[in-house]
């Protein structure tokens with residue numbers, strides 16, 4: 076007897092950390108997000124983030140730097156994007172905004188369009204990157220990406236939350252689990268919608 080149960084394929088997310096600091100709390104946070112990700116979601120950090128040059132629209136018209144092209148391709152191919160952001164001066168760190176501006180090219184047809192996005196952030200302050208994440212959400216309106224609405228993951232007082240690299244805050248750990256479950260749900264919904272529109276176009 077045959078069974079027609081279909082197992083959904085494993086989803087793939089690409090991740091970036093908006094800090095170049097060697098002992099970055101946000102890198103630790105992403106390491107923990109990857110560790111906590113459900114079986115159905117594989118998260119891979121983009122390894123060449125530090126090689127992304129300053130965005131220059133003139134240059135972007137002529138050629139795309141190698142690391143940027145790789146990042147753009149990885150984001151386009153991925154089912155989702157995961158971002159761990161610090162907060163600098165109440166805002167998004169320059170290196171992260173710079174990378175997002177590159178990924179947003181070409182406007183109107185970038186890999187960010189329709190992309191499910193999950194945000195997390197860590198800071199020693201008591202607001203834990205709330206303002207930076209709020210700004211990121213605004214930018215993702217412009218790129219027409221789908222940011223997971225809830226839960227919001229703000230790791231506050233980050234210097235007290237890790238032991239030997241492990242996140243020891245049970246509240247934040249639980250929220251990360253829920254965030255990733257919601258990201259999977261959103262990515263599957265967006266993926267199914269995309270497939271339906273492809274089928275519609277294909278049969279016209």
Ligand SMILES: Cc1cc2nc3c(=O)[nH]c(=O)nc-3n(C[C@H](O)[C@H](O)[C@H](O)COP(=O)(O)O)c2cc1C
Nearest residue numbers: 094096099100101102161162163164165198199200
């Ligand atoms: C230029 C600068 C501005 C900062 N501004 C803020 C801020 O507005 N809010 C905040 O929570 N932390 C702020 N911080 C502290 C950072 O949250 C802290 O350095 C954090 O560890 C950076 O993230 P990372 O550990 O992932 O590198 C600032 C740090 C720097 C260097």
